[in-house]
Amino acid sequence: MPVLTASQLRLLYGEVEIFSGVDLQVDEGSHVGIVGPNGGGKSSLIKVLIGRLQPDAGHVAWQSGINIGYVAQTPDRDSDGTLRDEVMSAFDHLRRIEDDMASSALDIQATGDRERRQAERRYASLLDEYEALGGYDYQHRFDQVVAGVGLPAETLDTPANAASGGERTRAALAKALLSEPDFLILDEPTNYMDFKGLDWLEEFLSKFRGCSIVVSHDRYFLDRVVNHIWEMDRGSLQAFPGNYSKYRQLKSEQVTRQLKEYERQQEFIAKEEYFIQRYKAGQRSREAKGRETRLARLTRIEKPVVNEPHIRLTSVKNTRTGQVVLSTNGLTVGYRDGAGAVPLLSVPDLQLARGTHTGVIGSNGIGKTTLIHTLLGQLEPLMGSATLGHNVEPGYFSQGSTDLPSESTVIECLIDAKNIPIPSARDYLARFLFRGDDVFKSVSALSGGERSRLALARLLLAEPNFLVLDEPTTHLDIPSREALEQALQDYSGTLLFVSHDRRLISQLADQLWIIDEGRLESFPGGFEEWMQSRDGHVDPTAKSAASAKTRGRKGSAKKSVSPSAPKTQTPDYEAIIAELEQGLQRLERRLEAASTKQDVDQVARLGSEYNDTQARLEKAWADWGT
Secondary structure, three states, X not given: OEEEEEEEEXXXXXXXXXXXXXXXXXXXXXXXXXXXXOOOOHHHHHHHHOOOOOOOEEEEEEOOOOOEEEEOOOOOOOOOOEHHHHHHHXXXXXXXXXXXXXXXXXXXXXXXXXHHHHHHHHHHHHHHHHHHOOHHHHHHHHHHHHHHHOOOHHHHOOXXXXXXXXXXXXXXXXXXXXXXXXXXXXXXXXXXXXXXXXXXXXXXXXXXXXXXXXXXXXXHHHHHHXXXXXXXXXXXXXXXXXXXXXXXXXHHHHHHHHHHHHXXXXXXXXXXXXXXXXXXXXXXXXXXXXXXXXXXXXXXXXXXXXXXXXXXXXXXXXXXXOOEEEEEEEEEEEEEEOOEEEEEEEEOOOEEEOOOEEEEEXXXXXXXXXXXXXXXXXXXXXXXEEEEOOOXXXXXEOOOOOOOOOOOEHHHHHHHHOOOOHHHHHHHHHOOOOOHHHHHOEHHHOOHHHHHHHHHHHHHHOOOOEEEEEOXXXXXXXXXXXXXXXXXXXXXXXXXXXXXXXXXXXXXXOEEEEEEOOEEEEEOOOHHHHHHHHOOOOOOOOOOHHHHHHHOOOOOOOOOOOOOOOOOOOOOHHHHHHHHHHHHHHHHHHHHHHHHHOOHHHHHHHHHHHHHHHHHHHHXXXXXXX
């Protein structure tokens, strides 16, 4: 039985058509995920369905008596109370019943027999309603839900108008879930959720007996909680059965089928046009005219988009680093305030090898960004040290890409990072999907996804060999996330990234740094293996498929040796190279000290020794590669 139907919906913003001809239906037990590029009309469609926007054409019909729980992508700031007050407002009806019960209890004590009997009947009626609505355990439900969405007690006491966007979103989500809706509508509910919150929400929605519609770019989430997909793109809606992975399969088959139909029609059109052109003035002109008329009436099949444009990094080059890109020694990460040092996490002695792709995961607020700043030398460690290896040139992508000059255009912003000719800048930006007049857009007018692409373009223009990314998929739609994944899979340097995007982590990471309860632990495998080991399904020390994939990646450190190959005594080039790199670092420090003292003789001697060591290092690299 349909709970929600809509027919021939059309929405305009001014003269711009957002969507048209939209027909949809949600049956009992349906859980729908809406996908599509940013700006495709997903949030606008939701607002039309719940009546917050009036369509320019079409009709929406809901089953009577449906209680809707809605969470906007960006909740309002107009609340006067705390986040706790905001969430507890889901129980306003129960709390009114409590007040009425208290008033009735006083009436029972203060009135005569006749009025007392009336007050007792009223109290009994209120008590029945209170029990039916779960009045005795609503505080317990409150505690469970706020813990599930990641709102600790100290956060709940924050004034709502002073809370962060993520805190307000989680509070709005908690309120919606506690209001016992028949139909949940969630617009980007996973944007500010960590792994624990995502697991909890997925578990909640998998057991939810009502209907739901969610807008999300989290592909793991969509695979786990929906059984239908609506694709919003180019002003139209297409419905597909199944979860996100099934949708991708069906969409691929549809595109293949449409392409064949398009090619057949194009072949037919070409033959007809050839006939018309050849015979329009001859004896068969009447037949040619008839064919021309039929051809003019033919409904043309639009050519499907076979390959979505994607970011290309194939020509990005970087210098080779030493075998050890980053090392830590007795490191404690934290910050200092007026009361002194505040430690966040202790880090075991680690070495990050050249060519590895490492994902950093952990709960919100646990210190992941602080760790990155400390490793890059932007923040002093509380104890110990973090050292970059020989020839390492890091490039850092900050969360939210806030360091872009908002008053510049896209092309000015790129040239500001590195002065290159305008034609070269336009060619380079095209590889990051800024084409034509897009390069003249103001940075302040860019979407979140466009800002991320521009920040990545600026970063890679410097050709870093150690790429450090902090939440690179924030605000990116699914096509942009997949483009970023493909681009980073092509990256030949060393990658260290913080993310809550489980698909991105599973695609890129060959090892993980897990931060939990004030400690960092290294896991020698990919995301899927870590998930299985966490559930006790595999041995975490087993050799990972992800590690095997890494060994085949361009820029990886070691070459595999067949176990059946004859044993020959070969030099330990790794040890030789490491020793020479350390020698170069020592010589650099001695040269700097000699230059400071203006000791010309020592500078000359150390310079000669440095050049000799550098030549031996290059030879060792060459010998190792043969």
